[in-house]
Amino acid sequence: MNIFTTYRDHVLAEVAALVAAGTLPEGIDTARVTVEPPRDPAHGDMATNAAMVLAKPAGLKPRDLAEPLAARLKAMTGVVEVDVAGPGFINMRLAPAIWLGCLRQCLRAGPAYGDSMIGNGRRVNVEFVSANPTGPMHVGHARGAVVGDALAGLLEKAGFRVTREYYVNDAGAQVDALARAVHARYRQALGRLSEDDIAGMLARKEIEYGGDYLVPVGRAIADDHGDELAEKPEDAWIGPVRDRAIAVMLDVIRDDLAALGVSFDVFTSERALVEAGKVDATLAWLEEQGLIYTGVLEPPKGKTPEDWEPRPQTLFRATDFGDDVDRPVRKSDGSWTYFAGDMAYHRDKVERGFDDLINVFGADHGGYVKRLQAVVKAVGGGKVALDVKLCQLVKLLDQGEPVKMSKRAGTFVTLRDVVDRVGKDVVRFIMLTRKNDATLDFDFAKVTEQSRDNPVWYVQYAHARACSVAGHAAALWPTRDLSPEALAAASVELLEAPEELELIRLLAGWPRLVESAAEAHEPHRVAYYLADVAGAFHGLWTKGKDDAELRFLLPDDEARSLARLALVQGVATVIASGLQIFGVQPVRELR
RNA sequence: GCGCCCGUAGCUCAGCUGGAUAGAGCGUCGGCCUCCGGAGCCGAAGGUCAGGGGUUCGAAUCCCUUCGGGCGCGCCA
Numbered sequence: 012m013n014i015f016t017t018y019r020d021h022v023l024a025e026v027a028a029l030v031a032a033g034t035l036p037e038g039i040d041t042a043r044v045t046v047e048p049p050r051d052p053a054h055g056d057m058a059t060n061a062a063m064v065l066a067k068p069a070g071l072k073p074r075d076l077a078e079p080l081a082a083r084l085k086a087m088t089g090v091v092e093v094d095v096a097g098p099g100f101i102n103m104r105l106a107p108a109i110w111l112g113c114l115r116q117c118l119r120a121g122p123a124y125g126d127s128m129i130g131n132g133r134r135v136n137v138e139f140v141s142a143n144p145t146g147p148m149h150v151g152h153a154r155g156a157v158v159g160d161a162l163a164g165l166l167e168k169a170g171f172r173v174t175r176e177y178y179v180n181d182a183g184a185q186v187d188a189l190a191r192a193v194h195a196r197y198r199q200a201l202g203r204l205s206e207d208d209i210a211g212m213l214a215r216k217e218i219e220y221g222g223d224y225l226v227p228v229g230r231a232i233a234d235d236h237g238d239e240l241a242e243k244p245e246d247a248w249i250g251p252v253r254d255r256a257i258a259v260m261l262d263v264i265r266d267d268l269a270a271l272g273v274s275f276d277v278f279t280s281e282r283a284l285v286e287a288g289k290v291d292a293t294l295a296w297l298e299e300q301g302l303i304y305t306g307v308l309e310p311p312k313g314k315t316p317e318d319w320e321p322r323p324q325t326l327f328r329a330t331d332f333g334d335d336v337d338r339p340v341r342k343s344d345g346s347w348t349y350f351a352g353d354m355a356y357h358r359d360k361v362e363r364g365f366d367d368l369i370n371v372f373g374a375d376h377g378g379y380v381k382r383l384q385a386v387v388k389a390v391g392g393g394k395v396a397l398d399v400k401l402c403q404l405v406k407l408l409d410q411g412e413p414v415k416m417s418k419r420a421g422t423f424v425t426l427r428d429v430v431d432r433v434g435k436d437v438v439r440f441i442m443l444t445r446k447n448d449a450t451l452d453f454d455f456a457k458v459t460e461q462s463r464d465n466p467v468w469y470v471q472y473a474h475a476r477a478c479s480v481a482g483h484a485a486a487l488w489p490t491r492d493l494s495p496e497a498l499a500a501a502s503v504e505l506l507e508a509p510e511e512l513e514l515i516r517l518l519a520g521w522p523r524l525v526e527s528a529a530e531a532h533e534p535h536r537v538a539y540y541l542a543d544v545a546g547a548f549h550g551l552w553t554k555g556k557d558d559a560e561l562r563f564l565l566p567d568d569e570a571r572s573l574a575r576l577a578l579v580q581g582v583a584t585v586i587a588s589g590l591q592i593f594g595v596q597p598v599r600e601l602r
Numbered sequence: 603g604c605g606c607c608c609g610u611a612g613c614u615c616a617g618c619u620g621g622a623u624a625g626a627g628c629g630u631c632g633g634c635c636u637c638c639g640g641a642g643c644c645g646a647a648g649g650u651c652a653g654g655g656g657u658u659c660g661a662a663u664c665c666c667u668u669c670g671g672g673c674g675c676g677c678c679a
Binding site (some may be wrong): 058335343528 | 607
């Protein structure tokens with residue numbers, strides 16, 4: 012339970028009492044009332060803006076409303092101090108017992124601490140990665156994969172029912188290009204083309220994908236089909252070659268993602284949607300709604316394409332739903348555009364009953380979000396929200412120097428390379444240390460360094476230290492039950508140092524952080540919070556070095572030691588809880 | 603030309619959806635650290651939140667505008 016919402020409820024109850032007393036008008040809107048930790052801890056444990064928000068509609072001055080409200084809050088159990096400050100804030104200080112109760116709750120809940128009900132079972136579809144099945148994953152994909160997976164984990168913790176989904180673009184020109192490249196490798200496997208021939212085809216742009224990873228695919232086709240597909244016209248071989256190539260590439264992608272610890276609940280095939288007639292059905296439905304028409308688009312101003320000519324097109328009325336222009340759904344050869352398929356796909360998601368849709372895309376798809384949101388508005392009747400998280404570039408560095416990457420030279424870094432080099436947990440955590448729309452530096456040297464400015468290490472080190480304290484305690488008191496449940500029953504009221512209480516308050520803020528991060532769809536907040544917790548814990552640890560009285564374990568004072576161990580265990584619990592969202596394994600010791 | 607994202611300390615970045623005196627790490631400067639549970643501790647300096655205007659009790663946060671950077675802009679996915 013988020014203690015801040017608990018106290019918000021208390022504040023609202025007192026507001027209701029003031030309504031009953033006639034101080035406030037009937038039916039006053041309390042939606043904007045908040046209870047939050049104040050920026051400056053000197054102001055107390057919690058602050059509410061109630062008086063400032065409610066004063067105006069009540070025709071009062073904030074401070075005139077704050078006084079009677081503060082008087083009522085002061086009478087509440089657990090509240091030890093209330094004062095009115097600044098423009099009308101009401102600051103409250105809570106009895107230590109309240110915070111200690113949070114710590115006990117944390118220990119009893121274990122890593123489930125922070126679980127929330129705000130999702131209320133709403134169904135959320137998180138679509139991420141969705142890379143074309145034309146090759147192995149590279150680092151750019153890794154960020155989207157981690158952000159999507161962690162966001163999904165965060166939403167699950169907040170009480171949403173989450174589906175992790177991958178949209179397979181297996182119907183367009185890209186996979187035909189893949190098939191052509193594989194066909195060349197197939198002929199190479201049969202000895203009919205040399206490596207130089209392939210290089211020549213690449214140079215002449217007859218094929219688009221030249222990577223070695225297609226060599227075994229070509230060989231597999233040779234094994235299955237012999238030379239029967241080698242000299243036939245493209246029409247005869249492109250189907251089977253493409254299908255086989257896509258299947259192999261998807262296996263590669265699944266393996267790469269598995270190495271990152273990412274898996275999906277659903278893979279949706281674009282081709283399957285087309286073949287099931289869903290694109291036709293969607294367009295027919297939109298036509299019925301009067302949302303499809305034939306028209307001529309204006310050329311984009313200032314940057315007219317050379318070959319621009321006005322031409323009637325089949326268009327979707329995206330501008331009715333907030334987009335800048337209406338969008339074409341059909342190519343001049345009569346086939347559907349990629350967008351038409353995406354319309355059908357998003358309609359399909361809506362029909363599967365999701366309440367919220369989230370797409371994680373690369374930043375280069377920014378120009379695509381308005382039209383997708385327009386589609387979702389149109390097919391969801393305004394009841395389904397689509398949020399698109401755009402992930403910026405990852406800059407790979409080594410000791411501050413850019414890692415040279417070139418597709419042509421074959422030196423581009425794959426997801427697998429990175430995971431093999433630093434481990435999946437490091438990749439996952441680091442990818443979440445920036446908000447998704449900011450570029451991220453990934454420095455091989457830095458992310459494995461043992462130092463304060465490497466957040467993965469810093470957080471893991473805190474967890475390992477906490478486990479180490481527990482180990483020492485077990486050695487000191489071998490017969491004592493030191494399980495978290497037992498520690499929850501310890502005399503935690505012996506925790507009275509300001510630093511200790513500050514850390515407890517920080518841990519007590521975890522449920523609130525989960526909720527706000529989930530609502531904002533911002534998993535990176537968890538990373539910063541964990542670094543804060545680690546920092547506070549390391550600080551406390553260090554104090555014990557200067558002052559033996561502040562050490563966690565005092566061999567002569569078992570009761571106090573157990574209380575402090577409870578706090579240490581709380582730190583470990585919250586870190587484990589946060590890392591679980593990230594899909595990162597908390598370590599018990601550093602290697 | 604239009605749309606979206608971004609601009610916060612010397613550097614890298616937070617800033618809880620509009621709250622109080624804008625924070626952290628690194629770096630810099632000044633001290634401490636010969637022994638505790640390894641990879642440090644305390645303190646200081648450092649800001650026109652890119653500039654300007656607006657909304658209101660209150661703006662880094664919302665609106666307008668200028669400047670600067672990134673991405674995108676009819677049948678590529």
